[in-house]
Amino acid sequence: MITLNELRKFQNLKREHRKYTNIDPLPRGGIIYPNARKALQEWGDGYSVCDFCTGRLDLIKNPPIFDFIHEILPKFLDVDVICITHGAREGIFAVMHSVCKSGDTIVIDSNAHYTTYVAAERTRSKIKEVPNSGYPEFKIKEEDYTKVIEEVKKETGKLPTLVLLTYPDGNYGNLSDAKKVAEISHEYNIPFLLNGAYAMGRMPISAKEIDCDFIIGSGHKSMASSGPIGILGMKKKCENVILEKSKYFKIKEIELLGCTSRGAGIITMMASFPHVVERIEHWKEEVKKARLFSGQLEKIGIKQLGEKPHNHDLMFFESQKLYDISKRHKQRGYFLYHELKKKGIVGIKPGLTKNFKLSTYLLTEKELKTVIDAFKDIIAKF
Numbered sequence: 001m002i003t004l005n006e007l008r009k010f011q012n013l014k015r016e017h018r019k020y021t022n023i024d025p026l027p028r029g030g031i032i033y034p035n036a037r038k039a040l041q042e043w044g045d046g047y048s049v050c051d052f053c054t055g056r057l058d059l060i061k062n063p064p065i066f067d068f069i070h071e072i073l074p075k076f077l078d079v080d081v082i083c084i085t086h087g088a089r090e091g092i093f094a095v096m097h098s099v100c101k102s103g104d105t106i107v108i109d110s111n112a113h114y115t116t117y118v119a120a121e122r123t124r125s126k127i128k129e130v131p132n133s134g135y136p137e138f139k140i141k142e143e144d145y146t147k148v149i150e151e152v153k154k155e156t157g158k159l160p161t162l163v164l165l166t167y168p169d170g171n172y173g174n175l176s177d178a179k180k181v182a183e184i185s186h187e188y189n190i191p192f193l194l195n196g197a198y199a200m201g202r203m204p205i206s207a208k209e210i211d212c213d214f215i216i217g218s219g220h221k222s223m224a225s226s227g228p229i230g231i232l233g234m235k236k237k238c239e240n241v242i243l244e245k246s247k248y249f250k251i252k253e254i255e256l257l258g259c260t261s262r263g264a265g266i267i268t269m270m271a272s273f274p275h276v277v278e279r280i281e282h283w284k285e286e287v288k289k290a291r292l293f294s295g296q297l298e299k300i301g302i303k304q305l306g307e308k309p310h311n312h313d314l315m316f317f318e319s320q321k322l323y324d325i326s327k328r329h330k331q332r333g334y335f336l337y338h339e340l341k342k343k344g345i346v347g348i349k350p351g352l353t354k355n356f357k358l359s360t361y362l363l364t365e366k367e368l369k370t371v372i373d374a375f376k377d378i379i380a381k382f
């Protein structure tokens with residue numbers, strides 16, 4: 001028997017971090033706009049978008065999901081075809097599952113997100129990594145894709161079936177030249193998947209210009225959506241492979257199991273979308289802000305790893321000083337989390353001092369200054 005007492009803790013769930021400035025890269029681009037928060041109230045019930053469904057999510061005209069998926073998003077990403085997934089990982093998996101057979105090899109950058117690995121494992125494919133340049137920049141050299149593709153050919157007697165680049169990667173925020181990797185893939189006639197989980201919805205991106213066959217985005221990561229929701233864009237010629245229809249239910253797409261986001265995810269993505277279109281215009285300012293932040297932290301001995309000058313709001317830092325403080329502080333590694341929280345800042349995982357990542361995305365000037373001053377104060381205080 002479940003007792004009433006056991007249920008009490010579920011009744012009034014409060015989010016402790018909600019009122020703080022959160023510099024964790026994960027939630028920064030997923031914060032929903034006020035009108036989306038209102039829409040969430042209105043559409044939060046399960047299957048709320050299905051009142052006027054004619055058989056498939058992307059065909060729903062009220063609310064205007066059809067226009068969003070088939071007109072607006074293709075224009076936004078400069079891509080032929082869009083479908084909605086439950087997240088970036090589901091998009092990656094959908095592509096791998098459609099393109100690769102068990103035992104095939106997928107070439108990925110060694111900075112790829114863990115979901116790339118588990119998606120490949122779920123399709124029973126093998127992975128071959130393009131190594132990064134190591135400390136301190138951890139860059140992926142585009143030409144190395146050629147080398148690794150050749151290695152796969154030599155070792156397995158077959159070309160890889162898919163090439164993937166993480167753009168930017170979720171650890172260092174490095175942006176490789178995606179166009180070059182696309183060219184290399186196409187020289188070998190291998191389809192190219194661009195994982196833009198930290199790009200789509202933050203920075204301008206054109207699938208046509210990069211010439212990727214598949215492009216992946218994450219709604220809750222970078223498109224101000226409650227999620228879970230993702231976007232998978234593809235070239236027209238790939239549509240039949242990915243969006244094959246069921247022979248039992250003629251309009252249902254097998255890879256999407258018929259329908260994906262059936263409520264709050266797609267609603268908040270649409271409600272936030274006008275703001276997302278607007279914020280992309282200011283990407284250059286976001287990069288400037290990140291560089292300014294990195295420069296200020298370097299001044300107090302906190303070193304930014306990854307590409308320098310940096311081209312993205314996600315940054316990885318290394319701090320021997322904060323680590324040394326943690327060794328003599330009574331709260332040990334947790335001191336940084338508590339010190340920052342006292343100043344209204346959260347987002348650096350409790351326990352971390354030596355290495356941590358953070359994002360300055362959409363911080364106001366005042367918030368940015370507060371965060372910089374907080375680090376300065378903490379270093380000075382100890």
Ligand SMILES: *Cc1c(COP(=O)(O)O)cnc(C)c1O
Nearest residue numbers: 087088089113115170197218221
């Ligand atoms: C966050 C992230 C993912 C996973 O995104 P979901 O939408 O939660 O599946 C995949 N790749 C990268 C690079 C990420 O940063």
